[in-house]
Amino acid sequence: MNLERFLSRSVQSVPPSGIRKFFDIVSEMRDALSLGVGEPDFVTPWSIRDMGIYSIEEGHTHYTSNYGLLELRKEISNYLKRRFDLNYPNYREQILVTVGASEAIDIALRSIINPGDEVLIPEPSFVSYKPCTIFAGGIPVEVPTKAENDFKLRAEDIIPKITPRTKALILSYPNNPTGAIMTKEDLKELVDVLKDKDIIVISDEIYAELTYEGEHVSIANFPEMKDKTILINGFSKAFAMTGWRLGFVAANEVFIKAMAKVHQYIIMSAPTFSQYAAIEALRNGAAEVEKMKEEYNRRRRYMVSRFNKMGLECFEPKGAFYVFPSIKSTGLSSEEFAEKLLYQQKVAVVPGTAFGSCGEGFIRCSYAYSIETIKEALDRIEKFVTNFKASTQSQEIQKNRVVVEQ
Known part of the structure; x- marks a missing residue:
């Protein structure tokens, strides 16, 4: 009996994540190193953990409002104003707490997309945007x-x-x-195109705190785009809270009301103890975020320098915690490079094509790892590149010799 015929066509049309393939192999490979995971290597700061524990001890183990704790929504409103000059004063109706930024992306699309609507997705990009668009009928x-x-x-x-x-x-x-950022001037160029068009912007700003040059600017900072922007952020990256599964959306009341409707039927509410921990993160976590950011910045500079020195041209990322070096000089495809590197040197990286076809010729490496792990992994990558280029040159010399003898 072919049970696959019962599956949704949209689900069948979406391939598995291009990231998971390599992680599955690494999990069963001894002495393998991974630069593939987009997760902070830091443990959630103690004061935040302590508040989560305390909330459980105090018996805060029930559902919250579908929208999230009112106290947390107020803190999110204050945080957005304090850090990014973003005004969402009506936090009762303009902010929704979600199960990570991932849920926020999903319900934002489901709330606005009708079958056949088109969604512009700049690539390379996070792997979930395209599948979530398809699942929403877009x-x-x-x-x-x-x-x-x-x-x-x-x-x-x-x-x-x-x-x-x-x-x-x-x-x-x-x-x-890629680690790329957009400055205020860059965004203004887009605003001039979008301001008079009926196009909603879903702005995923989960890495906003991890901006290494200048200050993060949101397209929602432009008055003409504020009401047409669904702003998504969360606690996973900056506060090292991936396992707490907590994100949020800030937007016009019309969008929040629609998203809350989807959210209440599929989720009910985000984890209660995580919400109490998030209040502590927003009130007292800034210093810890800055410490982690400084360490990421040190790793960022080191990785860019090492890749360029080994002959893999590397664009200097200004945000997040990834580098996206070009491997075009090897003549290998992104998939070939990642597979050969994994089996020959036991280092896992992510092929650029996992993030869209224009990622061909690149690999993604995360620097959300200890500097010791990064150094060892880069030593192995350099050895792989050196050996591969030497082998390729040897084969070319042998090929030319055969031609001459003929």
Whole structure:
């Protein structure tokens, strides 16, 4: 009996994550090192953990409001104003607490997409945007970005992609996987294109705190885009709270009300103890975030320098905790490079193609690992590149020798 015929066509059409393949192999490989996981190596700061524990001890083990604890929503409103000059004063109706930023992305799309609506997705990008668009009944439209433009999204990139069916643009900066950021001037260029169009921007700003040059700017900072922007953020990356599964959305009341409707039927509410911990994170976690950011910055500079020295040209990321070096000089595809590196040197990286077809010729490496792990992994990568290039040159010399003898 073919049970697959019972499956949803949209689910069948989506391939498994291109990231998981390599992690599954690494989990069964002795002495393997991974630079693939997008998760902080830091433990959640103690005061935040302590508050989560205390909330359980105090018996806060019941559902909260579908929207999240009112106290937390107020703190989120204060935080957005304090850190990014973003105004969401009506926190009762403008902020929704979600199970991670991942749920926020899903319900944002489900709340606005009708079958056949198109969603512009700049690539390389986080792996879930395209599948979530498909699951919502939308049509993902790839918008390639380029290394020569520092992987920024340009107006000239999106203008040809806009059609009467375009419903939304997903904007993700600082970017996963490239580490690119968008400055106020960069965003202004997009605003000039979008301000008079009926296009909603879903702005995933989960890495906003991890901006290493200048200050993070949101497209929601532009008055003409504020009401058309669904801003997504969370606690996983900056506060090292991945396992707590907590994110949030800030948007116009119309969007929040619609998203809360989906949220209440599929989730009910985010974990209660995580919400209490998040209040502590927002009130007293800034110093710990800064310490982690400084360490990420040190690792960032080291990785960029090492990749460039070994001949793999590496764009300097200005945000998040990833580098996206080019492996084009090896002549290998992204998939080939990642597989050969894994089996020959036991180092896992993610092929650039996992983040879109324009990621071909690149690999993603995370620096959310200890500096000792990073150094050892880069030593192995350098050895792999050196050996591969030497082998390729030897084969070319032998090939030319045979031609001459003939």
